[in-house]
Amino acid sequence: MPLLALRSISKRFSSHQALEDVSLEVDAGEVVAIIGRSGSGKSTLLRCINGLEKVDGGTIEFDGKPCDPRRLRELRREIGIVFQSYNLFPHLSVERNITLGLTAAKGMPIAEAQRLARKVLRMVDLEDKIAAYPLRLSGGQQQRVAIARALAMEPRLVLFDEITAALDAELIGEVIQVLDKLARDGMTMVLVTHEMGFARRSADTIVFMHQGRIWEKGAPASLFGAPATAELASFIDAILAVDPARRRRIG
Amino acid sequence: MGRTFGTQEFLYLLKAIPWTLLLSLGALAGGAFVGLFIAILRTAPSRLLRGLATGYIEIFQGTPVLMQLFVTYYGLAVLFNIRVDAWPAVLLAFTLYSGAFLGEIWRGSIQAIPRPQWEAAACLSLSFPKQLWYVILPQAARISIPPTVGFAVQLIKSTSIAAIIGFVELTRAGQLMTNTTFKPMIVYPIVAALYFILCWPLSLLARTLERRIDATLGIKKHF
Numbered sequence: 001m002p003l004l005a006l007r008s009i010s011k012r013f014s015s016h017q018a019l020e021d022v023s024l025e026v027d028a029g030e031v032v033a034i035i036g037r038s039g040s041g042k043s044t045l046l047r048c049i050n051g052l053e054k055v056d057g058g059t060i061e062f063d064g065k066p067c068d069p070r071r072l073r074e075l076r077r078e079i080g081i082v083f084q085s086y087n088l089f090p091h092l093s094v095e096r097n098i099t100l101g102l103t104a105a106k107g108m109p110i111a112e113a114q115r116l117a118r119k120v121l122r123m124v125d126l127e128d129k130i131a132a133y134p135l136r137l138s139g140g141q142q143q144r145v146a147i148a149r150a151l152a153m154e155p156r157l158v159l160f161d162e163i164t165a166a167l168d169a170e171l172i173g174e175v176i177q178v179l180d181k182l183a184r185d186g187m188t189m190v191l192v193t194h195e196m197g198f199a200r201r202s203a204d205t206i207v208f209m210h211q212g213r214i215w216e217k218g219a220p221a222s223l224f225g226a227p228a229t230a231e232l233a234s235f236i237d238a239i240l241a242v243d244p245a246r247r248r249r250i251g
Numbered sequence: 252m253g254r255t256f257g258t259q260e261f262l263y264l265l266k267a268i269p270w271t272l273l274l275s276l277g278a279l280a281g282g283a284f285v286g287l288f289i290a291i292l293r294t295a296p297s298r299l300l301r302g303l304a305t306g307y308i309e310i311f312q313g314t315p316v317l318m319q320l321f322v323t324y325y326g327l328a329v330l331f332n333i334r335v336d337a338w339p340a341v342l343l344a345f346t347l348y349s350g351a352f353l354g355e356i357w358r359g360s361i362q363a364i365p366r367p368q369w370e371a372a373a374c375l376s377l378s379f380p381k382q383l384w385y386v387i388l389p390q391a392a393r394i395s396i397p398p399t400v401g402f403a404v405q406l407i408k409s410t411s412i413a414a415i416i417g418f419v420e421l422t423r424a425g426q427l428m429t430n431t432t433f434k435p436m437i438v439y440p441i442v443a444a445l446y447f448i449l450c451w452p453l454s455l456l457a458r459t460l461e462r463r464i465d466a467t468l469g470i471k472k473h474f
Contacts, residue, residue, distance in 0.1 A: 052370055076376040087371035090468055091389045101375030104385055135469035153375065 001064050003028045003188055004049065004157060009058030011044055018044040020212045022058070026157070029186045033199035033220075036209035037235060042192040045209070046159045049190065050079045063156070077106065080150030081159040084166050086142040088134035088149070094121070095130045098149045106153070113152075120148040124178050140171030147178055158182075160191040196239060200224055208232045256432045264441060267424030272449070274420060275407045277342050282349020282406075289354025294361060304354070311351030317412050320344040324416050337418035345410060352402050360395035361387060393464055400457035404450045411446075421445060 002025035011019040019041045026032050034042045047053040049060060051072040060067045067075055088097050095117050102113035121127045124144035134142055143163055150158055160179070164172045176198050182189060183202035193199055199206055200220045208216040208223065210231045216223060227233040254260070292304035311319065324340040327333075364387050372382035414423035425442035429435045465472065 050374060052374070072373075073376045073378065076374055081374045083367060083371065085367060087367045089368065089371070089386055089390075090470070091393065100385055101377065104381050105376035105378075133468045135471075149375070 002026055003030075003063060004190070005061040006045075006049070007059045007061070009045075009048060009055045009060060011041075011048060011053060012056050017212050019048065019055075022212075022214055024207065024214065024217075026188065026190060028156070028188050030188055030205060031183045031203045032190045032205045032207060033203035034190065034192045034207045034209060035194070035196070035199060035235070036215075037238075040209040041212040042209050043161050046081070046161050046190065046192055049159060050076055050081055052081075073105070077153060078155055079157045079159065080153050080155035081161065082143070082146050082150050082163050084162040086134070086139075086146045086166075088142055088146055090133065090135050092133075093130070094126070094132050094134065094137075094145050097134065097145060098152045101149070101153050116152050117148075120152045121145075123151065123181075124148045138171060139167045140174045143167065143175050144178055147175075147182075151182075157188045157190065160189060160193070162192050162194065164193070164195055194239065196224070196236070208235065210235075254432050256428070256434050256437050260428050260432060260438075261441070263428060264421065264424050264438075264445065267419060267421045268445060268449070270418070270420040271407065271410055271422075274341060274345065274410045274413060274418075275403070278345030278349045278406060278410070279403055281342070281346030282353050285346060285350025286353030286357055289350055290357040290361060293354065293358040308351045308355050311348055312355070316344070316348050316409055317415065319348055320412060320416060323347075337413070337416050340416065341410075341413040341418050345406065345413075348409075349402070349406060353399065356398045356402060357391065357395055360391035360398075363394055364390050393461075396457055396461050396464075400453055404453055407449055407453075408446060 004024075004026040006022055006024045009019060009022050010017070022041075022045060024032070034045065036042050044053060048055050051067065051069060054069065062075060062078065088094075089100070092100065095114065098117040098120060099108075099110065099113035102108040102116060103110055108116075118127060118130065121130055124147055126141060126144055126148065129137060129141060129145070134145065137145065146163075164175050167175065172195070176195060179189075179191070179198060180202050191199075191203075203220055206216075206218060206220050206223045207214055208229075208231075210229075216228055216232050223232070224236065227236060289304045289307060292300045293308075295301055295304075320341060323344040324335060324337070327335040327340055327343070368386055368390065369382055372386040377385065410420060411422035413420055414426060417423065419427070421442055425438050429438045432438065464470075
């Protein structure tokens with residue numbers, strides 16, 4: 001049984017059909033990378049999974065049970081998300097950013113939450129920034145804190161929404177490293193990303209979206225090696241053309 | 252020929268200051284209560300509640316505070332057929348007036364917090380009241396410091412209007428001293444200076460507080 005199953009979901013924003021008949025299954029431990037041009041529905045898809053957007057049609061099942069919009073809070077304990085713009089709470093220290101969900105939503109005692117915060121910060125190599133305020137950190141560090149915050153909730157699935165897109169080129173590597181490590185550790189992840197190198201190296205499945213639909217899906221080697229559609233081929237060309245650094249990272 | 256303006260007269264003015272402060276503080280406290288209520292109603296999902304709160308704000312922002320004072324002072328007397336003291340009437344009038352302004356200031360501050368902050372809080376499985384309490388209100392409070400203090404300063408000065416219905420605060424004390432000394436050009440500048448001494452530290456405090464919070468959190472201003 002897949003951990004997450006999207007069955008024919010659709011989503012419309014006034015006149016724009018953002019998602020159309022999207023079906024996707026994600027197994028426990030699987031890493032799925034969603035790629036595609038901007039406006040192809042990648043982020044909307046991710047936001048539908050944890051209820052930030054309501055779907056117009058189709059169903060979403062998590063762990064075999066249909067997602068009930070009235071029980072979103074329970075679902076969000078199991079599904080974490082990391083955003084492109086980090087969305088850390090600027091008025092709280094790094095530690096409190098991480099412990100807030102644990103104490104206020106999960107009812108964990110503060111001492112235990114603080115121990116857990118230290119542990120997840122060690123995983124992203126930022127234990128020394130535990131007392132800092134988010135805006136004092138670099139973009140890469142803020143994003144690693146955001147990852148730590150999501151991990152601290154001990155989710156069974158983590159969504160990553162273009163988490164390196166807002167970062168300077170030299171800071172992308174440190175975030176990608178964390179993602180690689182999570183993938184190796186068997187975390188179930190669904191990522192929207194433009195990091196083709198990471199996708200090829202660490203993803204089990206690549207999903208190429210185009211015009212709100214899943215256009216192609218498959219293992220990285222076959223998808224990147226032999227795109228079946230002209231749309232994917234031209235997308236890959238476009239990505240490599242604008243950023244030679246990515247060409248190096250794609251390996 | 253009236254009395255000269257001496258130490259006695261000056262002390263009389265000083266003794267009126269607590270009434271100005273008490274009225275301002277009372278109106279601010281009451282107004283904060285009403286204002287928070289109004290701010291939350293203004294962001295409520297129900298159209299009726301939003302409409303009521305908006306109506307309240309329009310009325311109190313769109314009419315002179317002096318008229319509001321008259322209406323509460325005489326209105327209470329007529330409604331309940333009792334003679335109302337000046338003190339509860341002015342306190343009520345300024346509380347309702349403050350509530351409208353603070354409500355609008357705080358609604359703006361809450362709505363100025365970017366939507367992703369709500370989303371991030373929701374994604375940590377926080378309930379709506381907890382999102383508001385832990386994530387939104389503290390940030391809204393920070394950005395509402397300058398306009399809130401600005402309003403408090405306005406309010407201290409506006410309480411001088413209470414003099415008209417005979418409530419003895421700083422301005423009324425000034426009027427009384429002018430009547431006995433016939434020296435308006437000595438009395439009123441002193442009264443004005445006393446208001447300045449009340450208001451100026453508040454503005455300073457707000458600026459210091461804002462700077463300190465920004466420095467701690469690492470918030471950079473562009474100008």
